[in-house]
Amino acid sequence: MATSRAKPAVAGTRTLGLALVILCGELRGLLRDRRALFAGVILPVLLYPLMFLLNGKLEQVARSNMAEREVQIACDFTRLEPGLAEELTNRLQALPATEITTLDASFWYANELALHEGRQDAVDAELREARLLLARGPSVLLIGGPHPILPARPLLRMCHSKSDEASGEAQARVESLLTTLREELRDQRLAVALGAQDPGRWLLPSIVDVADPSATKGAALGRLLPVIAILAVLSAGAYAALSSFAGEREAQTLETLLVQPVPARAIVAGKYAAVALLALCAVIGNLASFQVTVSLGWLSLPGLDPAAAADARLDWLRIALALLAVVPATLLICALLVLVSARARTFREGQQLLFPLTMACVIPAGLAGSTDVALDTWTACVPVFGASLALRDAMRGTLAQGPLALCSLAHVGWTLLCMRSMPGTIDAERIFATSSSEEEQTQRQVQSRAALMWGLTGVIATYMLRDWLQSLSPVGGLLITLLLILPALALFCARGVAKRAKERVVQVLGLVRCAPGAVLGALMLAPGLALVMREWIHWQQRLLPMPTRALEQGTGLEFLMELSLPALLALVALAPAIGEELFFRGAVLSGLRRDHRPLKALLVQAALFAAAHASIYRFLPTLAVGLLAGTLRLGSKSLWPAMALHAAYNGWVVSTERFEVLRDPAWAALTLPGLLILWAVWERRPAASAALPVA
Amino acid sequence: MNTSTAPERGSPPTPAIQAKALRKVYKDSERGTVEALRELDLECGYGEIFGLLGPNGAGKSTTLRILATILAPTSGSAxxxxxxxxxxxxxxxxxxxxxxASTGLYPRLTARETLEYFGKMHGLQGEALRSRVEDLLRSFAIESYQHGLCGGLSTGQKQRVSIARAVLHEPKVLILDEPTTGLDILSSSAMIDFVESCRGQGRCVLFSTHILSEAERLCDRIGVIHQGRLLAVGTLAELRERTGKHWLEDVFKTLVGA
Incomplete structure (x- = not known):
């Protein structure tokens, strides 16, 4: 018994030893790689000093440049009341770097009534005259005289050119001067009129800022740090992961490694440790550089009072808490980077695959810094977002131990979950088992690229033509876009793919028979999907509120709600299900699948589909619908289930506006039987069905 | 370290490599099910050089990868x-x-570090590792460029380091997948000399090639593989006799039915 217990322990120790050997080899390679060093050490450390210094310098230079700029103001105050004319001239002459010249304003005197009334011919003539005069040197023309209708009141007219920086600066100086003069004159008259009874003085509060300077600074830094820290992790981790996994496959060293007496889990553990170490090195260096930069008073941030920036130092406790929040997130991000980059065949392909992951990490980090979402039990568990909130709160000095512990535990848990899938990433069966010749691979690449180009063309055509057509006829424009333009593009795209692959167009488009169960299952998913999307939009509205103007403008499709139900369903449910599914899931996805793995092909077509809807607020919900419809297309090898889902989802969404009973969340319960039906249909499918050879 | 089963006196010698009814099926998204190997039987002895001869896509690499444990057979045993x-x-x-076929060397490790790295994977440590690496550096004449990064070595130098890496744990069986592909004449010749030297050391060498002259010169026995099937196995004389052709090229063509 003792021996049997000892064996796994020995094996475990041996695996650990081998993982260490791999780790040392990987680290040695990475440390000799200048790009890895730059991404992992130099960039994260130098980022803050460079950013703050550069920002500070730019602001300083911009300020000093404008303040020192010589400007010329041409004035004519001959018709102004002498006291005011003198006061104005004196003040203008007191302005720094400002030259005052005289102006012949006879044009204005001749046209003052017409100009005051805004007559077009006079305004046009004024423009011509002013341009001519400004072209001779002055930055601004300032003309003063009596009001043409109320001669007791003075009237000033200023002409400047917005396209000229000096003119802008001169105009700002004159405006500032006039504002000060205006306020002084008003105050003088009020003081005379009101005496001690001036209510303006009673209600003038004495403002006292009680915020601790470090809290002010922390709040400003809390907006910035999550994004920068996550970027530092991504910058170092992504390069290391690509180099260790995709780079190894590209350099063909993986085959050599796989025939060594080293278990796959030791190889992956060693490589993951190297990636995580480099990323940790980057984030620790980044935070240390941050603290040093702030301590040296180099901090310069938009919206932060320079006095607050130069004042209190950020205590080390906040940095330590930030580190505690970011380390588990780093481990998780590195695990994700490893999982994704190990799927790539080349470094370049890895970069493409990592882009969505990078966005998926940076966007939550940015949102965490710029919103007031609280770090609670639920948000702490959201990957990356929870850690970003903790980072923000650590900077603000409001991070509590409970949420921090929960956030760290959740991120460690997510990391362990990812690590369970890691040994499979160097699955030799997947990597080496290929039966395609190089020519076939090239042919597939061509088909895939062509599909992408068609996809982009479709998105651009939809952008350009849809709005124009709808401005001519709302219903007709929608129908032409969905039932004519998109199907035509789908046909062109599918023809190209079919020609190269020697297949029929209907096969490429997926217009082949499928099990009725697949269509039924897809239809049953619609209420659940609509509920999830509704909840998502509510949640998104908290994070990324839609501007009031956008809400007021709507989608431009409000006219649809006035149609009868059958007409509405035909326009909103049936037509998009035909046009968009034929194009995105039929032609584009089918083409992309020739060369790309299912996940990548699904993501690309769904992103194109979402982009075609031209709304950042609807991007993610549309992307999700695109992903689900694409999954149905690939899973069933037919387009009908995807069409059914699209029609049912759109139909359900618009029907809920009219029928209260459909808003009941209980309808979402249909999702489960729907999924079961789909699962049963796919389980019964023959292993190598020839209905759709590619997708 | 090496615990290979030595043949007992009087009993038939244990083959160095033995494959029985090997079958490998791939699930390919484009072609559906692809049968890369079909009931392949193979046997090689110690001190024997066995050449697997076949065109591209015949199943040579799949066979070698199964024997090297990189891929698992769908059925059969090895x-x-x-x-x-x-x-x-x-x-x-x-x-x-x-x-x-590729040298499979890490470009940012030196020749010495490469040998040490792979030596550690085979459990060599301390003095044992140092002395084994020294031996290899000397016997493969790598000493002069042992501190050069592999990425900067010439093709011939890389090939030497690769071979030293493959034999550093003194294996009794060597599997070489198209070892001369992409090599110049001198490097190719060095590789052929190395393979020949293995015979004298009692090693079994199984190598794949589509270069007929190489197979003709080196192999004790040749196996002709085509579309996943081992069509014929024997010495060159046996294959000539079986096909009635003299030149290996003709023998090969006759066997694959080209």
């Missing part, structure tokens, strides 16, 4: 140095040296 590849792949890897 043993290397008496160890079943499916049951104890790590032990099989300890007993064989594998060299792929």
């Amino acid at each position: 043993c290397v140095d008496g160890i079943d590849v499916g049951q104890d792949p790590l032990e099989v890897r300890r007993r064989l040296g594998y060299l792929s």
Whole structure:
């Protein structure tokens, strides 16, 4: 018994030893790689000093440049009341770097009534005259005289050119001067009129800022740090992961490694440790550089009072808490980077695959810094977002131990979950088992690229033509876009793919028979999907509120709600299900699948589909619908289930506006039987069905 | 370290490599099910150089990868140095040296570090590792560029380091997947000399090639593989006799029916 217990322990120790050997080899390679060093050490450390210094310098230079700029103001105050004319001239002459010249304003005197009334011919003539005069040197023309209708009141007219920086600066100086003069004159008259009874003085509060300077600074830094820290992790981790996994496959060293007496889990553990170490090195260096930069008073941030920036130092406790929040997130991000980059065949392909992951990490980090979402039990568990909130709160000095512990535990848990899938990433069966010749691979690449180009063309055509057509006829424009333009593009795209692959167009488009169960299952998913999307939009509205103007403008499709139900369903449910599914899931996805793995092909077509809807607020919900419809297309090898889902989802969404009973969340319960039906249909499918050879 | 099963007196010698009814099926998204190997039987002895001859896509690399435990067979069994590849792949890897068509060297490790790195994977440590690496550096004449990064070595130098890497744990079985592909004449010749030297050391060398002259010169026995099937196995004389052709090219063409 003792021996049997000892064996796994020995094996475990041996695996650990081998993982260490791999780790040392990987680290040695990475440390000799200048790009890895730059991404992992130099960039994260130098980022803050460079950013703050550069920002500070730019602001300083911009300020000093404008303040020192010589400007010329041409004035004519001959018709102004002498006291005011003198006061104005004196003040203008007191302005720094400002030259005052005289102006012949006879044009204005001749046209003052017409100009005051805004007559077009006079305004046009004024423009011509002013341009001519400004072209001779002055930055601004300032003309003063009596009001043409109320001669007791003075009237000033200023002409400047917005396209000229000096003119802008001169105009700002004159405006500032006039504002000060205006306020002084008003105050003088009020003081005379009101005496001690001036209510303006009673209600003038004495403002006292009680915020601790470090809290002010922390709040400003809390907006910035999550994004920068996550970027530092991504910058170092992504390069290391690509180099260790995709780079190894590209350099063909993986085959050599796989025939060594080293278990796959030791190889992956060693490589993951190297990636995580480099990323940790980057984030620790980044935070240390941050603290040093702030301590040296180099901090310069938009919206932060320079006095607050130069004042209190950020205590080390906040940095330590930030580190505690970011380390588990780093481990998780590195695990994700490893999982994704190990799927790539080349470094370049890895970069493409990592882009969505990078966005998926940076966007939550940015949102965490710029919103007031609280770090609670639920948000702490959201990957990356929870850690970003903790980072923000650590900077603000409001991070509590409970949420921090929960956030760290959740991120460690997510990391362990990812690590369970890691040994499979160097699955030799997947990597080496290929039966395609190089020519076939090239042919597939061509088909895939062509599909992408068609996809982009479709998105651009939809952008350009849809709005124009709808401005001519709302219903007709929608129908032409969905039932004519998109199907035509789908046909062109599918023809190209079919020609190269020697297949029929209907096969490429997926217009082949499928099990009725697949269509039924897809239809049953619609209420659940609509509920999830509704909840998502509510949640998104908290994070990324839609501007009031956008809400007021709507989608431009409000006219649809006035149609009868059958007409509405035909326009909103049936037509998009035909046009968009034929194009995105039929032609584009089918083409992309020739060369790309299912996940990548699904993501690309769904992103194109979402982009075609031209709304950042609807991007993610549309992307999700695109992903689900694409999954149905690939899973069933037919387009009908995807069409059914699209029609049912759109139909359900618009029907809920009219029928209260459909808003009941209980309808979402249909999702489960729907999924079961789909699962049963796919389980019964023959292993190598020839209905759709590619997708 | 090496615990290969030595043949007992009077009993038939244990083959260094033995494959029985090997079958490998791929699930390909484009073609559906692809049968890369079909009931392949193979046997090679110690001190024998066996050449797998076949065109591209015939199943040579798949066979070698199954024997090297990189891929698992769909059905059938294979043993290397008496160890079943499916049951104890790590032990099989300890007993064989594998060299792929690419040199498979890490460009940012030096020649010495490469040998030390792979030596540690085979459990060599301390003085044992140092002295084995010194031996290899000397016997493969790598000493002069031992501190040069592999990425900067010439093709011939890389090839030497690769071979030294493959034999550093003194395997009784060597599997070489198209070892001369992409090499110039001198490097190719050095590789051929190395393979020949293995025969005298009692090693079994199984190598794949589509270069007929190489097979003709080196192999004790040749196996002709086409579309996943081993069409014929024998010495060159036996294959000539079977096909009635003299030149290996004609022998090959006759066997594959080209």
